[in-house]
Amino acid sequence: MDSHPPPMRPLHKLLPGDISTFSGEVVETDHVEEVTGQMMNGSGSTWTDVHRELWIRPQQGPERRFMFTNMAVPARKGHRVTVLIGAGRPLAIVNFTTEQYVNLVTPRDFELFNVAEAFAFAVLLVGAGLTGPTALLALTGVTGGYALMKWLLRQQRYRETERLVETEIQQTVAAPSTH
Numbered sequence: 001m002d003s004h005p006p007p008m009r010p011l012h013k014l015l016p017g018d019i020s021t022f023s024g025e026v027v028e029t030d031h032v033e034e035v036t037g038q039m040m041n042g043s044g045s046t047w048t049d050v051h052r053e054l055w056i057r058p059q060q061g062p063e064r065r066f067m068f069t070n071m072a073v074p075a076r077k078g079h080r081v082t083v084l085i086g087a088g089r090p091l092a093i094v095n096f097t098t099e100q101y102v103n104l105v106t107p108r109d110f111e112l113f114n115v116a117e118a119f120a121f122a123v124l125l126v127g128a129g130l131t132g133p134t135a136l137l138a139l140t141g142v143t144g145g146y147a148l149m150k151w152l153l154r155q156q157r158y159r160e161t162e163r164l165v166e167t168e169i170q171q172t173v174a175a176p177s178t179h
Contacts, residue, residue: 014161015164018087025057029052049070053066054075068104081093081095104165
């Protein structure tokens with residue numbers, strides 16, 4: 001059963017009512033490996049992203065496709081699953097056939113610095129470089145403290161969101177007949 005989508009909030013501001021579900025049978029799966037280019041520093045390094053596609057058919061209504069990148073998704077064709085959705089993306093998958101679940105929220109989902117902060121740092125770096133070594137040293141200390149504060153904030157946001165999703169998973173597992 002597909003519940004109505006709640007209002008769209010950023011991942012780190014999700015509330016319990018912001019998570020919807022989509023349940024049904026996996027009717028198709030697909031693995032696609034994509035090798036993407038060379039590192040900008042010319043080191044010759046390449047990377048591979050593994051994309052997993054699941055098509056899920058509910059008891060009533062149209063099928064939906066869900067994409068998972070670099071995630072282990074415990075589901076095959078014929079399995080009965082529920083996908084928890086929030087912030088416009090899958091947050092977790094519960095597989096009732098295998099009695100497994102995966103919380104898809106990771107610390108990488110929360111940015112450490114936004115574009116404005118990176119630009120401000122670049123401007124400060126140029127200004128400090130023009131001012132002299134003392135300014136560069138002061139900027140290094142301030143930047144380190146700011147980066148630590150931002151990292152701790154990101155970890156807190158991750159833990160709060162991960163706990164929220166984990167609670168929703170447990171509620172989904174406890175009431176499988178509604179999914």
